[in-house]
Amino acid sequence: MDKLSITECLRLKGITIIGHDFSYDKNISKRDITSQIELIVEIQKSLIGCNFPGLSRIRSIIGREVEEYKVQVKKLQRHYEYIVSKPCTSEIENLILSDGKMMLKKAKRAVNYIYEHDYYGVIKRSMNREEICIGKVDKNNLRKVEGNIEIGTIKGMAYNLVEEDLYYYIKRLQRKEFQIDEKELIEMFVRASHLSFNSLDYLKGLCSYPKDFMKSWERYRDRKKDGINEIHHSLSVCNLECKEDKKEKTVEEILSELKRSLKYESKSFII
Template identity: 40%
Template sequence: MINIESKEINSYLGNRNIKIINEKFKGKDLINEEEIAFQVDLIVRFHKLIGEYKENLIPRIGSNIGKDLEYYKFQLKRLKADLEYRKTKQEKNLLDLNIISNGNELLNKGEKAINHILRNNYKKLIQRSMTNYEVCLGKVDDSNLRYTVSIEDGIEINTIKYLSYNLKEHDLYNYIKRLKKKDIPIEANKIIEYYVDSLGLSIDSMEYLKGFIYYPNESLRIWDKYILNKKELSFDKYLNDFKKGQIIDNIYIDEIIGGDFGDK
Protein backbone atom coordinates (compact mmCIF):
# COMPACT_ATOMS: atom_id res chain seq x y z
CA MET A 1 0.00 0.00 0.00
CA ILE A 2 1.19 3.52 -0.74
CA ASN A 3 1.49 6.64 1.36
CA ILE A 4 -1.98 8.12 0.93
CA GLU A 5 -0.73 11.52 2.12
CA SER A 6 1.68 11.90 -0.80
CA LYS A 7 1.22 15.42 -2.17
CA GLU A 8 2.94 14.43 -5.40
CA ILE A 9 0.40 11.72 -6.14
CA ASN A 10 -2.57 13.88 -5.15
CA SER A 11 -1.28 16.65 -7.41
CA TYR A 12 -0.69 14.22 -10.27
CA LEU A 13 -4.23 12.89 -10.02
CA GLY A 14 -5.78 16.31 -9.45
CA ASN A 15 -4.27 17.56 -12.70
CA ARG A 16 -6.17 14.75 -14.42
CA ASN A 17 -9.58 15.57 -12.90
CA ILE A 18 -9.29 12.83 -10.30
CA LYS A 19 -10.16 14.12 -6.83
CA ILE A 20 -9.06 12.32 -3.65
CA ILE A 21 -11.43 13.02 -0.76
CA ASN A 22 -10.38 10.44 1.89
CA GLU A 23 -14.02 9.87 2.80
CA LYS A 24 -15.62 6.45 2.51
CA PHE A 25 -18.56 6.30 0.15
CA LYS A 26 -21.64 4.29 1.02
CA GLY A 27 -21.63 1.28 -1.28
CA LYS A 28 -24.51 -1.08 -2.00
CA ASP A 29 -24.67 -4.77 -1.15
CA LEU A 30 -27.29 -5.51 -3.80
CA ILE A 31 -26.78 -4.01 -7.23
CA ASN A 32 -28.44 -4.58 -10.57
CA GLU A 33 -27.10 -4.96 -14.10
CA GLU A 34 -27.49 -1.25 -14.87
CA GLU A 35 -25.51 -0.25 -11.78
CA ILE A 36 -22.75 -2.73 -12.65
CA ALA A 37 -22.51 -1.23 -16.15
CA PHE A 38 -22.36 2.26 -14.61
CA GLN A 39 -19.46 1.24 -12.34
CA VAL A 40 -17.58 -0.39 -15.23
CA ASP A 41 -17.95 2.92 -17.10
CA LEU A 42 -16.38 4.65 -14.10
CA ILE A 43 -13.42 2.27 -14.14
CA VAL A 44 -12.98 2.96 -17.85
CA ARG A 45 -13.16 6.69 -17.13
CA PHE A 46 -10.46 6.40 -14.46
CA HIS A 47 -8.10 4.68 -16.88
CA LYS A 48 -8.74 7.19 -19.64
CA LEU A 49 -8.00 10.07 -17.26
CA ILE A 50 -4.92 8.63 -15.63
CA GLY A 51 -3.49 7.19 -18.85
CA GLU A 52 -3.22 10.41 -20.83
CA TYR A 53 0.42 11.08 -19.95
CA LYS A 54 2.09 7.70 -20.10
CA GLU A 55 5.59 9.20 -20.08
CA ASN A 56 5.15 10.46 -16.52
CA LEU A 57 6.14 7.98 -13.83
CA ILE A 58 3.96 8.40 -10.76
CA PRO A 59 6.18 8.58 -7.64
CA ARG A 60 5.97 6.42 -4.55
CA ILE A 61 3.77 3.57 -5.68
CA GLY A 62 4.65 -0.08 -5.98
CA SER A 63 4.15 -2.63 -8.72
CA ASN A 64 1.73 -5.58 -8.68
CA ILE A 65 2.47 -6.67 -12.23
CA GLY A 66 2.29 -10.46 -12.45
CA LYS A 67 1.60 -10.95 -8.74
CA ASP A 68 -1.91 -12.40 -9.06
CA LEU A 69 -0.76 -15.04 -11.51
CA GLU A 70 2.29 -15.98 -9.45
CA TYR A 71 0.16 -16.22 -6.32
CA TYR A 72 -2.32 -18.51 -8.06
CA LYS A 73 0.52 -20.75 -9.25
CA PHE A 74 1.81 -20.96 -5.68
CA GLN A 75 -1.70 -21.56 -4.35
CA LEU A 76 -2.26 -24.51 -6.69
CA LYS A 77 1.02 -26.08 -5.64
CA ARG A 78 0.16 -25.75 -1.95
CA LEU A 79 -3.37 -27.09 -2.38
CA LYS A 80 -2.16 -30.07 -4.43
CA ALA A 81 0.07 -31.04 -1.52
CA ASP A 82 -2.78 -30.53 0.92
CA LEU A 83 -5.11 -32.72 -1.15
CA GLU A 84 -2.62 -35.59 -1.02
CA TYR A 85 -2.27 -35.12 2.73
CA ARG A 86 -6.05 -35.30 3.28
CA LYS A 87 -6.27 -38.50 1.26
CA THR A 88 -3.88 -40.18 3.71
CA LYS A 89 -5.56 -38.95 6.93
CA GLN A 90 -6.89 -41.75 9.08
CA GLU A 91 -9.80 -39.72 10.46
CA LYS A 92 -11.52 -37.57 7.88
CA ASN A 93 -14.19 -34.96 8.61
CA LEU A 94 -16.91 -33.82 6.19
CA LEU A 95 -14.77 -31.00 4.82
CA ASP A 96 -11.87 -33.39 4.20
CA LEU A 97 -14.24 -35.63 2.25
CA ASN A 98 -15.62 -32.67 0.29
CA ILE A 99 -12.10 -31.52 -0.58
CA ILE A 100 -11.09 -35.05 -1.61
CA SER A 101 -14.24 -35.37 -3.73
CA ASN A 102 -13.93 -31.99 -5.47
CA GLY A 103 -10.28 -31.04 -5.07
CA ASN A 104 -8.90 -32.53 -8.29
CA GLU A 105 -11.60 -30.86 -10.38
CA LEU A 106 -10.97 -27.47 -8.75
CA LEU A 107 -7.20 -27.76 -9.20
CA ASN A 108 -7.63 -28.82 -12.83
CA LYS A 109 -9.80 -25.77 -13.47
CA GLY A 110 -7.16 -23.59 -11.85
CA GLU A 111 -4.42 -25.05 -14.04
CA LYS A 112 -6.60 -24.68 -17.13
CA ALA A 113 -7.15 -21.00 -16.30
CA ILE A 114 -3.44 -20.33 -15.83
CA ASN A 115 -2.50 -22.19 -19.02
CA HIS A 116 -5.09 -20.18 -20.94
CA ILE A 117 -3.56 -16.92 -19.66
CA LEU A 118 -0.02 -17.99 -20.53
CA ARG A 119 -0.99 -19.13 -24.04
CA ASN A 120 -2.54 -15.80 -24.97
CA ASN A 121 0.47 -13.46 -25.19
CA TYR A 122 0.73 -12.86 -21.45
CA LYS A 123 4.28 -11.50 -21.73
CA LYS A 124 3.21 -9.12 -24.48
CA LEU A 125 0.50 -7.69 -22.21
CA ILE A 126 3.02 -7.20 -19.41
CA GLN A 127 5.37 -5.41 -21.80
CA ARG A 128 2.57 -3.09 -22.90
CA SER A 129 1.69 -2.30 -19.29
CA MET A 130 5.29 -1.53 -18.35
CA THR A 131 5.92 0.55 -21.46
CA ASN A 132 2.82 2.67 -20.79
CA TYR A 133 3.32 2.90 -17.00
CA GLU A 134 -0.21 1.59 -16.53
CA VAL A 135 -1.73 2.14 -13.09
CA CYS A 136 -4.58 0.35 -11.33
CA LEU A 137 -6.69 1.84 -8.55
CA GLY A 138 -7.08 -1.60 -6.94
CA LYS A 139 -10.40 -0.96 -5.23
CA VAL A 140 -12.90 0.15 -7.86
CA ASP A 141 -16.36 -0.59 -6.49
CA ASP A 142 -18.90 2.08 -5.53
CA SER A 143 -17.42 2.43 -2.03
CA ASN A 144 -14.24 3.92 -3.49
CA LEU A 145 -14.96 5.32 -6.96
CA ARG A 146 -17.71 7.65 -8.18
CA TYR A 147 -18.41 10.59 -10.46
CA THR A 148 -18.20 14.12 -9.04
CA VAL A 149 -20.26 17.19 -9.89
CA SER A 150 -17.53 19.52 -8.63
CA ILE A 151 -15.21 18.77 -11.57
CA GLU A 152 -16.43 18.61 -15.15
CA ASP A 153 -16.03 15.05 -16.44
CA GLY A 154 -14.11 14.25 -13.26
CA ILE A 155 -14.26 11.44 -10.71
CA GLU A 156 -13.85 11.14 -6.95
CA ILE A 157 -11.86 8.50 -5.11
CA ASN A 158 -12.05 7.72 -1.42
CA THR A 159 -8.54 6.27 -1.02
CA ILE A 160 -5.56 5.60 -3.26
CA LYS A 161 -3.76 3.30 -0.82
CA TYR A 162 -4.21 0.34 -3.20
CA LEU A 163 -2.90 2.27 -6.22
CA SER A 164 -0.14 0.35 -8.02
CA TYR A 165 1.49 -0.25 -11.36
CA ASN A 166 -0.37 -3.13 -12.97
CA LEU A 167 -2.07 -4.20 -16.18
CA LYS A 168 -5.22 -2.11 -16.54
CA GLU A 169 -7.13 -5.37 -17.02
CA HIS A 170 -6.77 -6.00 -13.30
CA ASP A 171 -9.09 -3.21 -12.19
CA LEU A 172 -11.92 -4.95 -14.01
CA TYR A 173 -10.84 -8.30 -12.58
CA ASN A 174 -10.77 -6.82 -9.07
CA TYR A 175 -14.30 -5.49 -9.57
CA ILE A 176 -15.60 -8.80 -10.88
CA LYS A 177 -13.97 -10.65 -7.96
CA ARG A 178 -15.80 -8.34 -5.57
CA LEU A 179 -19.13 -9.01 -7.28
CA LYS A 180 -18.37 -12.72 -7.18
CA LYS A 181 -17.63 -12.61 -3.44
CA LYS A 182 -21.03 -10.97 -2.93
CA ASP A 183 -22.64 -13.82 -4.91
CA ILE A 184 -23.83 -11.45 -7.64
CA PRO A 185 -24.14 -13.22 -11.03
CA ILE A 186 -23.06 -11.19 -14.07
CA GLU A 187 -22.74 -11.47 -17.83
CA ALA A 188 -18.96 -11.75 -17.62
CA ASN A 189 -18.25 -12.09 -21.35
CA LYS A 190 -20.36 -9.03 -22.12
CA ILE A 191 -18.64 -6.94 -19.44
CA ILE A 192 -15.17 -8.04 -20.55
CA GLU A 193 -15.90 -7.25 -24.18
CA TYR A 194 -17.24 -3.80 -23.30
CA TYR A 195 -14.22 -2.97 -21.10
CA VAL A 196 -11.70 -4.17 -23.68
CA ASP A 197 -13.41 -2.25 -26.50
CA SER A 198 -13.78 0.93 -24.42
CA LEU A 199 -10.06 1.03 -23.59
CA GLY A 200 -8.89 -0.04 -27.03
CA LEU A 201 -7.35 -3.25 -25.74
CA SER A 202 -6.72 -6.40 -27.77
CA ILE A 203 -8.21 -9.86 -28.06
CA ASP A 204 -5.31 -10.99 -25.87
CA SER A 205 -6.68 -8.80 -23.07
CA MET A 206 -10.08 -10.40 -23.48
CA GLU A 207 -8.63 -13.91 -23.18
CA TYR A 208 -6.43 -12.81 -20.27
CA LEU A 209 -9.50 -11.65 -18.33
CA LYS A 210 -11.45 -14.77 -19.24
CA GLY A 211 -8.63 -16.89 -17.88
CA PHE A 212 -8.60 -15.08 -14.55
CA ILE A 213 -12.37 -15.25 -14.18
CA TYR A 214 -12.32 -18.97 -15.03
CA TYR A 215 -9.96 -19.52 -12.09
CA PRO A 216 -12.08 -20.90 -9.17
CA ASN A 217 -10.74 -18.33 -6.73
CA GLU A 218 -13.63 -18.45 -4.22
CA SER A 219 -13.42 -22.21 -3.63
CA LEU A 220 -9.63 -22.19 -3.47
CA ARG A 221 -9.62 -19.12 -1.20
CA ILE A 222 -11.80 -20.91 1.36
CA TRP A 223 -9.72 -24.09 1.07
CA ASP A 224 -6.61 -22.00 1.67
CA LYS A 225 -8.20 -20.31 4.70
CA TYR A 226 -9.06 -23.72 6.13
CA ILE A 227 -5.42 -24.82 5.88
CA LEU A 228 -4.04 -21.64 7.46
CA ASN A 229 -6.95 -21.17 9.91
CA LYS A 230 -5.85 -17.61 10.67
CA LYS A 231 -9.35 -16.48 11.63
CA GLU A 232 -10.13 -19.65 13.59
CA LEU A 233 -13.57 -20.01 12.02
CA SER A 234 -15.88 -22.86 12.97
CA PHE A 235 -15.79 -26.10 11.01
CA ASP A 236 -19.39 -25.56 9.84
CA LYS A 237 -18.48 -22.08 8.58
CA TYR A 238 -15.58 -23.44 6.50
CA LEU A 239 -17.71 -26.28 5.12
CA ASN A 240 -20.64 -24.02 4.18
CA ASP A 241 -18.36 -21.38 2.65
CA PHE A 242 -16.48 -24.02 0.65
CA LYS A 243 -19.73 -25.41 -0.78
CA LYS A 244 -21.00 -21.90 -1.53
CA GLY A 245 -17.68 -21.02 -3.18
CA GLN A 246 -18.00 -23.96 -5.54
CA ILE A 247 -21.50 -22.89 -6.55
CA ILE A 248 -20.56 -19.28 -7.35
CA ASP A 249 -17.31 -20.36 -9.07
CA ASN A 250 -19.29 -22.68 -11.33
CA ILE A 251 -21.76 -19.92 -12.21
CA TYR A 252 -18.91 -17.65 -13.34
CA ILE A 253 -17.05 -20.48 -15.07
CA ASP A 254 -20.18 -21.48 -16.99
CA GLU A 255 -20.55 -17.86 -18.10
CA ILE A 256 -16.96 -17.72 -19.39
CA ILE A 257 -16.75 -21.10 -21.13
CA GLY A 258 -16.80 -20.89 -24.89
CA GLY A 259 -16.26 -23.54 -27.52
CA ASP A 260 -12.55 -22.79 -27.76
CA PHE A 261 -11.76 -21.78 -24.18
CA GLY A 262 -8.57 -23.47 -23.08
CA ASP A 263 -7.87 -24.81 -26.57
CA LYS A 264 -6.24 -21.71 -28.04
Protein backbone atom coordinates in the same frame (compact mmCIF):
# COMPACT_ATOMS: atom_id res chain seq x y z
CA MET B 1 4.00 6.96 -1.38
CA ASP B 2 3.79 10.75 -1.29
CA LYS B 3 0.01 10.93 -0.85
CA LEU B 4 -0.12 14.72 -0.83
CA SER B 5 1.71 15.04 -4.14
CA ILE B 6 -0.39 12.34 -5.79
CA THR B 7 -3.58 13.88 -4.42
CA GLU B 8 -2.68 17.27 -5.85
CA CYS B 9 -1.78 15.80 -9.24
CA LEU B 10 -4.99 13.80 -9.39
CA ARG B 11 -6.97 16.92 -8.60
CA LEU B 12 -5.48 18.58 -11.68
CA LYS B 13 -6.99 15.72 -13.69
CA GLY B 14 -10.39 16.26 -12.10
CA ILE B 15 -10.03 13.33 -9.69
CA THR B 16 -10.64 13.96 -5.98
CA ILE B 17 -9.43 11.75 -3.11
CA ILE B 18 -12.08 11.78 -0.36
CA GLY B 19 -10.22 9.75 2.25
CA HIS B 20 -12.91 7.25 3.22
CA ASP B 21 -15.22 4.61 1.78
CA PHE B 22 -18.55 5.57 0.24
CA SER B 23 -22.01 4.41 1.16
CA TYR B 24 -24.22 3.41 -1.76
CA ASP B 25 -27.42 1.62 -2.71
CA LYS B 26 -26.64 -2.12 -2.64
CA ASN B 27 -29.52 -2.85 -5.07
CA ILE B 28 -27.58 -2.19 -8.26
CA SER B 29 -28.93 -2.80 -11.75
CA LYS B 30 -27.25 -4.01 -14.93
CA ARG B 31 -27.02 -0.39 -16.03
CA ASP B 32 -25.26 0.48 -12.77
CA ILE B 33 -22.68 -2.23 -13.49
CA THR B 34 -22.18 -0.97 -17.04
CA SER B 35 -21.75 2.61 -15.80
CA GLN B 36 -19.20 1.50 -13.23
CA ILE B 37 -17.14 -0.29 -15.88
CA GLU B 38 -17.26 2.82 -18.05
CA LEU B 39 -15.98 4.80 -15.06
CA ILE B 40 -13.17 2.30 -14.47
CA VAL B 41 -12.08 2.69 -18.10
CA GLU B 42 -12.29 6.48 -17.88
CA ILE B 43 -10.08 6.79 -14.81
CA GLN B 44 -7.58 4.25 -16.10
CA LYS B 45 -7.14 6.24 -19.29
CA SER B 46 -6.44 9.32 -17.18
CA LEU B 47 -3.78 7.50 -15.17
CA ILE B 48 -1.86 5.82 -18.01
CA GLY B 49 1.67 7.17 -18.27
CA CYS B 50 1.25 9.58 -15.37
CA ASN B 51 4.48 10.67 -13.69
CA PHE B 52 3.35 11.99 -10.33
CA PRO B 53 5.88 13.47 -7.92
CA GLY B 54 6.66 10.71 -5.43
CA LEU B 55 5.02 8.06 -7.58
CA SER B 56 8.30 6.20 -7.98
CA ARG B 57 7.64 4.85 -4.49
CA ILE B 58 4.35 3.25 -5.46
CA ARG B 59 4.56 -0.53 -5.47
CA SER B 60 4.52 -2.59 -8.64
CA ILE B 61 2.53 -5.82 -8.60
CA ILE B 62 2.62 -6.60 -12.31
CA GLY B 63 2.42 -10.34 -12.83
CA ARG B 64 2.09 -11.15 -9.13
CA GLU B 65 -1.47 -12.47 -9.37
CA VAL B 66 -0.72 -15.29 -11.80
CA GLU B 67 2.59 -16.21 -10.16
CA GLU B 68 0.79 -16.60 -6.83
CA TYR B 69 -1.79 -18.81 -8.50
CA LYS B 70 0.93 -21.11 -9.86
CA VAL B 71 2.40 -21.58 -6.38
CA GLN B 72 -1.05 -21.98 -4.84
CA VAL B 73 -2.03 -24.77 -7.24
CA LYS B 74 1.12 -26.75 -6.43
CA LYS B 75 0.61 -26.41 -2.67
CA LEU B 76 -3.03 -27.40 -2.78
CA GLN B 77 -2.36 -30.32 -5.12
CA ARG B 78 -0.01 -31.71 -2.48
CA HIS B 79 -2.56 -31.04 0.24
CA TYR B 80 -5.28 -32.80 -1.74
CA GLU B 81 -3.07 -35.86 -2.13
CA TYR B 82 -2.39 -35.78 1.61
CA ILE B 83 -6.12 -35.69 2.44
CA VAL B 84 -6.83 -38.54 0.04
CA SER B 85 -4.16 -40.67 1.74
CA LYS B 86 -5.72 -40.52 5.21
CA PRO B 87 -9.08 -40.82 6.97
CA CYS B 88 -11.09 -37.58 6.81
CA THR B 89 -11.25 -35.71 10.08
CA SER B 90 -13.56 -32.80 9.29
CA GLU B 91 -16.42 -31.57 7.15
CA ILE B 92 -13.98 -29.32 5.31
CA GLU B 93 -11.85 -32.27 4.30
CA ASN B 94 -14.94 -34.14 3.11
CA LEU B 95 -15.81 -31.12 0.97
CA ILE B 96 -12.26 -30.96 -0.41
CA LEU B 97 -12.46 -34.66 -1.27
CA SER B 98 -15.73 -34.17 -3.13
CA ASP B 99 -14.93 -30.90 -4.93
CA GLY B 100 -11.22 -30.21 -4.57
CA LYS B 101 -10.11 -32.27 -7.55
CA MET B 102 -12.56 -30.47 -9.84
CA MET B 103 -11.48 -27.05 -8.56
CA LEU B 104 -7.79 -27.91 -8.95
CA LYS B 105 -8.49 -28.93 -12.53
CA LYS B 106 -10.23 -25.60 -13.19
CA ALA B 107 -7.35 -23.71 -11.61
CA LYS B 108 -4.67 -25.48 -13.65
CA ARG B 109 -6.64 -25.01 -16.85
CA ALA B 110 -7.05 -21.28 -16.16
CA VAL B 111 -3.34 -20.74 -15.47
CA ASN B 112 -2.32 -22.72 -18.55
CA TYR B 113 -4.83 -20.77 -20.67
CA ILE B 114 -3.31 -17.48 -19.52
CA TYR B 115 0.23 -18.53 -20.42
CA GLU B 116 -0.84 -19.98 -23.76
CA HIS B 117 -2.53 -16.74 -24.89
CA ASP B 118 0.23 -14.11 -24.98
CA TYR B 119 0.37 -13.36 -21.25
CA TYR B 120 3.82 -11.79 -21.64
CA GLY B 121 2.47 -9.55 -24.37
CA VAL B 122 -0.07 -8.16 -21.90
CA ILE B 123 2.67 -7.57 -19.32
CA LYS B 124 4.90 -5.83 -21.88
CA ARG B 125 2.09 -3.49 -22.89
CA SER B 126 1.34 -2.63 -19.28
CA MET B 127 4.95 -1.85 -18.47
CA ASN B 128 5.43 0.23 -21.62
CA ARG B 129 2.35 2.31 -20.86
CA GLU B 130 3.08 2.55 -17.12
CA GLU B 131 -0.44 1.42 -16.31
CA ILE B 132 -1.84 2.12 -12.87
CA CYS B 133 -4.69 0.35 -11.10
CA ILE B 134 -6.86 1.76 -8.32
CA GLY B 135 -7.29 -1.65 -6.65
CA LYS B 136 -10.82 -1.10 -5.34
CA VAL B 137 -13.11 0.01 -8.14
CA ASP B 138 -16.62 -0.76 -6.94
CA LYS B 139 -19.03 1.95 -5.77
CA ASN B 140 -17.55 1.65 -2.29
CA ASN B 141 -14.36 3.38 -3.49
CA LEU B 142 -14.98 4.86 -6.95
CA ARG B 143 -17.82 7.11 -8.08
CA LYS B 144 -18.73 10.08 -10.24
CA VAL B 145 -20.57 13.04 -8.75
CA GLU B 146 -21.80 15.85 -10.98
CA GLY B 147 -19.22 14.97 -13.61
CA ASN B 148 -16.32 14.76 -11.15
CA ILE B 149 -14.54 11.48 -10.37
CA GLU B 150 -14.04 10.68 -6.69
CA ILE B 151 -11.89 7.97 -5.12
CA GLY B 152 -12.37 6.91 -1.50
CA THR B 153 -8.75 5.94 -0.80
CA ILE B 154 -5.67 5.25 -2.92
CA LYS B 155 -4.04 2.72 -0.60
CA GLY B 156 -4.61 0.00 -3.22
CA MET B 157 -3.10 2.02 -6.07
CA ALA B 158 -0.24 0.23 -7.83
CA TYR B 159 1.50 -0.28 -11.13
CA ASN B 160 -0.43 -3.20 -12.59
CA LEU B 161 -2.25 -4.49 -15.64
CA VAL B 162 -5.41 -2.44 -16.19
CA GLU B 163 -7.30 -5.72 -16.61
CA GLU B 164 -6.81 -6.39 -12.91
CA ASP B 165 -9.22 -3.64 -11.88
CA LEU B 166 -12.01 -5.20 -13.92
CA TYR B 167 -11.15 -8.62 -12.51
CA TYR B 168 -11.45 -7.23 -8.98
CA TYR B 169 -14.83 -5.74 -9.83
CA ILE B 170 -16.16 -8.97 -11.32
CA LYS B 171 -15.07 -10.94 -8.24
CA ARG B 172 -16.90 -8.45 -6.02
CA LEU B 173 -20.07 -8.90 -8.06
CA GLN B 174 -19.76 -12.68 -7.89
CA ARG B 175 -19.32 -12.66 -4.12
CA LYS B 176 -22.43 -10.55 -3.74
CA GLU B 177 -24.22 -13.13 -5.93
CA PHE B 178 -25.31 -10.71 -8.63
CA GLN B 179 -26.45 -12.41 -11.82
CA ILE B 180 -23.83 -11.29 -14.35
CA ASP B 181 -22.49 -12.42 -17.70
CA GLU B 182 -18.74 -12.35 -17.07
CA LYS B 183 -17.89 -12.73 -20.74
CA GLU B 184 -20.12 -9.81 -21.70
CA LEU B 185 -18.50 -7.56 -19.08
CA ILE B 186 -15.02 -8.55 -20.22
CA GLU B 187 -15.80 -7.81 -23.86
CA MET B 188 -17.34 -4.47 -22.89
CA PHE B 189 -14.22 -3.48 -20.94
CA VAL B 190 -11.76 -4.59 -23.64
CA ARG B 191 -13.67 -2.66 -26.35
CA ALA B 192 -13.98 0.49 -24.28
CA SER B 193 -10.28 0.34 -23.32
CA HIS B 194 -9.19 -0.31 -26.92
CA LEU B 195 -7.23 -3.38 -25.85
CA SER B 196 -6.25 -6.40 -27.92
CA PHE B 197 -7.36 -10.02 -28.02
CA ASN B 198 -4.64 -11.02 -25.57
CA SER B 199 -6.39 -8.87 -22.95
CA LEU B 200 -9.64 -10.66 -23.67
CA ASP B 201 -7.92 -14.01 -23.19
CA TYR B 202 -6.11 -12.87 -20.05
CA LEU B 203 -9.36 -11.81 -18.41
CA LYS B 204 -11.08 -15.03 -19.49
CA GLY B 205 -8.31 -16.98 -17.78
CA LEU B 206 -8.39 -14.88 -14.62
CA CYS B 207 -12.15 -15.10 -14.28
CA SER B 208 -12.05 -18.87 -14.77
CA TYR B 209 -9.65 -19.34 -11.86
CA PRO B 210 -11.56 -20.34 -8.67
CA LYS B 211 -9.80 -17.68 -6.61
CA ASP B 212 -12.07 -17.63 -3.57
CA PHE B 213 -12.35 -21.40 -3.19
CA MET B 214 -8.59 -21.82 -3.51
CA LYS B 215 -7.91 -19.01 -1.04
CA SER B 216 -10.22 -20.50 1.58
CA TRP B 217 -8.75 -23.96 1.03
CA GLU B 218 -5.25 -22.54 1.44
CA ARG B 219 -6.35 -20.78 4.63
CA TYR B 220 -7.55 -24.13 6.03
CA ARG B 221 -4.31 -25.84 4.99
CA ASP B 222 -2.19 -23.17 6.65
CA ARG B 223 -4.34 -23.27 9.78
CA LYS B 224 -3.88 -27.03 10.14
CA LYS B 225 -0.18 -26.69 9.44
CA ASP B 226 0.16 -24.00 12.10
CA GLY B 227 -1.65 -26.19 14.58
CA ILE B 228 0.87 -29.04 14.38
CA ASN B 229 4.09 -27.13 13.76
CA GLU B 230 5.82 -26.46 17.05
CA ILE B 231 8.12 -23.90 15.51
CA HIS B 232 5.35 -21.34 15.93
CA HIS B 233 5.90 -21.47 19.71
CA SER B 234 9.33 -19.92 19.21
CA LEU B 235 8.15 -16.91 17.21
CA SER B 236 9.35 -13.52 18.44
CA VAL B 237 7.02 -11.35 20.50
CA CYS B 238 6.81 -8.94 17.56
CA ASN B 239 5.65 -11.64 15.17
CA LEU B 240 3.11 -12.89 17.67
CA GLU B 241 1.68 -9.42 18.11
CA CYS B 242 1.43 -8.95 14.33
CA LYS B 243 -0.42 -12.25 14.00
CA GLU B 244 -2.82 -11.36 16.82
CA ASP B 245 -3.64 -8.08 15.10
CA LYS B 246 -5.03 -10.02 12.14
CA LYS B 247 -8.16 -11.92 13.12
CA GLU B 248 -7.90 -15.56 12.15
CA LYS B 249 -10.85 -17.26 10.45
CA THR B 250 -12.56 -20.02 12.40
CA VAL B 251 -13.04 -23.47 10.88
CA GLU B 252 -16.77 -22.73 10.60
CA GLU B 253 -16.09 -19.50 8.72
CA ILE B 254 -13.71 -21.25 6.33
CA LEU B 255 -16.27 -23.98 5.65
CA SER B 256 -18.93 -21.35 4.97
CA GLU B 257 -16.59 -19.53 2.56
CA LEU B 258 -15.82 -22.76 0.69
CA LYS B 259 -19.50 -23.62 0.29
CA ARG B 260 -20.41 -20.10 -0.79
CA SER B 261 -17.61 -19.85 -3.36
CA LEU B 262 -18.64 -23.19 -4.89
CA LYS B 263 -21.95 -21.59 -5.88
CA TYR B 264 -20.32 -19.21 -8.34
CA GLU B 265 -16.90 -20.72 -9.02
CA SER B 266 -17.75 -24.36 -9.68
CA LYS B 267 -19.79 -23.53 -12.77
CA SER B 268 -18.10 -23.83 -16.14
CA PHE B 269 -17.81 -20.49 -17.91
CA ILE B 270 -15.57 -18.48 -20.21
CA ILE B 271 -12.96 -21.18 -21.03
